[in-house]
Amino acid sequence: MNWKIWLLIFVVLGSILAMVPLNFEKGVEIISIEQNSTAYEQGLRQRQIITNIDGQKITSFEEYKEIINSKFPSSENQKLIITTKSGEFILFTNKAPQISVANIDKTRIKTGLDLSGGARALVATEEKISNKELNDLIAVTSQRLNVYGLKDIIIRPVTDLSGNNYMLIEIAGSTPEELENLISQQGKFEAKIGNETVFVGGEKDITYVARTGEQSGIYSCNKYQQGEVCSFRFPISLSENAAQKHAEITNKLDVNITNPEYLSEKLDLYLDEKLVDSLFISKDLKGSSTTQISISGSGSGENRKEAYDDATASMKQLQTVLITGSLPFKLQIEKLDTISPLLGKKFINTILIAGLAAILAVGLIIFLRYRKIKLSLAVLLTSLCEVLIILGISALFKRNLDLPAIAGIIAAIGTGVDSQIIILDESQMSHILSLKQRIKRALFIILGTYVTTLFALLPLMWAGAGLLKGFAITTIIGISAGVFITRPAFSEMVKKILRD
Numbered sequence: 001m002n003w004k005i006w007l008l009i010f011v012v013l014g015s016i017l018a019m020v021p022l023n024f025e026k027g028v029e030i031i032s033i034e035q036n037s038t039a040y041e042q043g044l045r046q047r048q049i050i051t052n053i054d055g056q057k058i059t060s061f062e063e064y065k066e067i068i069n070s071k072f073p074s075s076e077n078q079k080l081i082i083t084t085k086s087g088e089f090i091l092f093t094n095k096a097p098q099i100s101v102a103n104i105d106k107t108r109i110k111t112g113l114d115l116s117g118g119a120r121a122l123v124a125t126e127e128k129i130s131n132k133e134l135n136d137l138i139a140v141t142s143q144r145l146n147v148y149g150l151k152d153i154i155i156r157p158v159t160d161l162s163g164n165n166y167m168l169i170e171i172a173g174s175t176p177e178e179l180e181n182l183i184s185q186q187g188k189f190e191a192k193i194g195n196e197t198v199f200v201g202g203e204k205d206i207t208y209v210a211r212t213g214e215q216s217g218i219y220s221c222n223k224y225q226q227g228e229v230c231s232f233r234f235p236i237s238l239s240e241n242a243a244q245k246h247a248e249i250t251n252k253l254d255v256n257i258t259n260p261e262y263l264s265e266k267l268d269l270y271l272d273e274k275l276v277d278s279l280f281i282s283k284d285l286k287g288s289s290t291t292q293i294s295i296s297g298s299g300s301g302e303n304r305k306e307a308y309d310d311a312t313a314s315m316k317q318l319q320t321v322l323i324t325g326s327l328p329f330k331l332q333i334e335k336l337d338t339i340s341p342l343l344g345k346k347f348i349n350t351i352l353i354a355g356l357a358a359i360l361a362v363g364l365i366i367f368l369r370y371r372k373i374k375l376s377l378a379v380l381l382t383s384l385c386e387v388l389i390i391l392g393i394s395a396l397f398k399r400n401l402d403l404p405a406i407a408g409i410i411a412a413i414g415t416g417v418d419s420q421i422i423i424l425d426e427s428q429m430s431h432i433l434s435l436k437q438r439i440k441r442a443l444f445i446i447l448g449t450y451v452t453t454l455f456a457l458l459p460l461m462w463a464g465a466g467l468l469k470g471f472a473i474t475t476i477i478g479i480s481a482g483v484f485i486t487r488p489a490f491s492e493m494v495k496k497i498l499r500d
Contacts, residue, residue, distance in 0.1 A: 008489035011481075012385050015392020019107050025085075027051040028064045028101040037098040038212060042089045044082065044099060052083035061103050072096050108395040111402070122158075122335040123167040129329060131157070134165045137329055141167065154400075158469070161462050166334065189321045190270045193249045193281070198267065199242040201321045207291075208237035209322045215294070218311050221304050228304045230311035233296040236322060243289040251287035269295065271321060276314075295322070351406060359383055362417055370424060378493045379420050382486050386416050389481045390474060404471035411471075412478020415453065419446045419487055427494050435498060439491045450483045 027049045033040050050058055053067050071078060072095055080091040091097060129137070134157050142155050154170040189201030199205035210216045216234040223229075238246065253263040263286060266278040277297045297318060299311030359380055367376040390409055394401060426442035427435060453475075460472035 002489075002492040004488040004492050008385060008485055011485055012388050012392075015388045015395075018392040018396040019109055019388075021105070021108055025049055025104055026057075026059045027084075027104065028058055028061055029104050030084075031100050031102050033099045038091055038093050039082075039089075039097040039099050041212070042091055043087075044084070044089055044097070045086075048084040048086050049104065050082055050084050050101065052081075054081050061101060064101055068096050108398075109391060110395075110398060110400045120168070120170045120335075120337045121333050123169060123331050124164070124334050125329040125331060127329070129165055131165065133329070134167065138167055141169070159462055161459065167331075188271070188273065189318070192268045192270065193246075193253070193265050196249050198246050198249060199238055201323070205239050205242040206236055206322050207239050209319050210235045211319055218308060218315075221307060224300065227300055227302045228307040229298050229300045230304070230307040231296065231298045232311045232315040233294050234315065234319065235292060235294050238291045238293060240289075240291070243291045246285075246293075247287050247289035250281060250285055253281075253286060255283050255286075267293075269297070269318075271318065276318065355410075359413075366421075366424070370428070372497065374497045375424060375494070378490060378497065379417065382420060382490045382493075383413050383416055385489075386413060386478060386482055386486050389485065390478050393477050393481070394474070399473065400470070402470050404468055405474040408471045408474025409478060411475045412482065415449075415475075415479050416482045416486065419449070419482060420490055422446060423487070423491055423494055427498060435495060439495065443487060443491060446487055447483060450479055453479055 030044060030046055030048045030050065033044055033046055050064065052058060053064070054071075056063075056067055058064050058067070071080065077092055077094045080093060080097070082089045082091065082097070125137070138155050138157060142153065154168075156168050158166045158168045160166070191198045191200070211234065218230050218232050221228055221230040250263060253265050256262045256264050259280075261283060262280040263283055265281065267281055268278050269276045277295075279294075279296060295318060297311070297314055299307055299309070299314045301307035301310050362383070363376040363380045366379050367373055370376075387409060390412060391401075393399075394405070399405070422445055423439060423442040426438045426445075429438055433441070457472045457476055460468045462469075
């Protein structure tokens with residue numbers, strides 16, 4: 001065989017190896033784990049493979065969910081033995097481990113939000129920012145979302161054709177409301193006594209925030225008016241500078257006349273300049289540079305469950321802001337989308353059926369046009385090779401396969417079929433030129449078309465604030481692989497078929 005066909009074979013085999021991992025692990029993979037949770041403290045980490053729970057084998061997400069649900073029908077403490085590839089971990093807990101798991105991927109192809117489901121937000125800042133400032137914003141936002149224990153977070157910078165910088169956030173399994181609540185607020189936390197700020201959120205003033213333990217969590221729920229209120233608390237540790245400032249401010253205070261156990265002013269907690277709670281300050285803390293403070297608050301609802309959930313969400317938000325500090329810029333959401341995972345699965349099934357039907361239709365038309373079954377098979381084989389190469393390169397460079405990328409694959413296949421028809425038509429033209437010269441002329445036409453298409457696709461890398469980038473990159477990969485690998489190999493197939 002000609003070297004061009006051998007090149008195609010090697011590239012296709014390499015693409016298949018890039019897509020299919022050479023391991024046959026069984027179990028479920030931890031894709032996210034909440035920091036400071038019991039599971040995290042015991043050593044469980046993201047990307048570990050869970051194979052057994054209490055001696056029962058785990059081979060799928062459904063089995064994991066069934067076992068966990070059977071272990072925690074109530075709120076009683078239980079011993080849980082989780083076995084992973086890294087070792088055995090023992091948890092004593094009264095609730096399901098705060099981890100998210102998923103089935104082990106059978107391929108290295110990563111599906112984007114369009115296929116896996118979740119929420120996507122295109123986020124801008126109120127003022128124009130530089131690339132460096134955008135990277136700083138992404139770093140803080142990523143830290144904040146990771147603290148929430150969310151899974152499959154993708155945050156990347158995008159730029160539109162006008163040079164404006166945006167942050168694109170995709171979170172699998174999340175809803176638009178959750179995503180909007182997480183990123184729409186700057187998250188500026190301040191603790192004040194009177195008009196003086198004692199400490200703010202972030203590592204400068206806060207050295208530790210407890211999220212688990214006996215002193216952390218919801219400690220009471222009571223009826224209030226027409227509903228219920230649940231209260232939470234958790235301890236934090238202040239830096240030496242913040243503790244000294246606390247001592248200086250409290251030293252100026254008097255004892256409360258009506259309530260002599262406390263000082264005359266309260267510790268007011270503000271989140272985004274809104275008063276969250278006011279805490280009494282014990283008279284024993286007057287002038288004391290204490291580093292331990294208990295933060296409290298509450299949540300309400302029409303029933304106990306709603307109040308409990310509201311208090312939990314409020315506590316989690318406060319903890320997150322105290323850990324990460326405020327965002328460096330005020331944000332505004334330009335575009336917010338939600339994608340159902342069921343829709344993604346239906347789309348994959350539909351596109352596979354439609355793609356197969358389209359390829360068969362092309363093969364039939366080629367057969368009716370040229371009356372050679374071998375030419376039809378060559379066209380179908382070449383198109384299949386192009387799809388495998390695109391998927392292999394995407395898997396190798398860990399590019400997400402989303403709707404724009406699938407559109408790019410379809411566009412690349414269409415361009416490929418056009419090029420193959422050009423080669424077939426040129427090969428059937430006047431016999432004044434030799435078959436080799438005719439196919440060479442066809443390849444020259446194809447190369448010219450490739451250059452034109454390439455330059456037409458490049459602006460799409462930035463158009464729409466980067467939302468069409470997947471389409472542009474996938475199409476470029478497809479047409480480039482076609483021009484330099486599959487078209488030359490197809491031309492050699494055509495020469496062989498026509499000579500025979």
